[in-house]
Amino acid sequence: MGVELELHANRPVLDWDRSRRTLIRGSYAHGDELADILLGMDDTHQGNLARVDPYGDTLFNEQQAQAALREVADLLTQCSEPSQTAALLDLERLLQSCSNTPGSYLWFVGD
Template identity: 45%
Template sequence: MGIELALHDGRPNTGRRTAPTVLHLSTDHGQALAEALAEHARPTEHRLRRIDPYGDTHFNEQDAAAAFEEATALLARCTTGRHRAAVRDLRNLLANCAAIPGSWLSCYGD
């Protein structure tokens, strides 16, 4: 079980003739991210709770901006270096997504 993160310059899986460009792909912290979300995410962090370790979850730039705050709170609760590194990676990609108009962050579960 792991979660890969991909920042796209447009909406993924739209059936367009040309797929959106992947601006950044993160595969280094998949297992640790899944663990951190399972162990430390709170029910009030409803955007992060949507991330499915077995399916795909997508955030547009507005969702990413709101989820960034949730990820900041989650980072403060992480107790291991692996979990902190994974959530920091997620947080950075959420910030990038929020800052790039039209971008989407995809979380791909196993």
């Protein structure tokens, strides 16, 4: 199981082939680590990242990405392995890009 990330220029059609038209860039290297991080968040975590479904698809618009960006620093302090840190830093870059790109969406593609 893993969570892939895709930054889209506008709201993507949740269909793999048709969504390629709006794709800006994706991240496919840290899916398992990112899923582990998301599943490992405790029940007290109330932020936007707690809404991500590692088993399904979740979309963040630019405002949600901006809010989730503030959550990454806390999660980085909880990393126990370099691969987790790499996954969160990759997520942080894409959240930042989404929050800086009007009309964009970050698609969390769950498995």
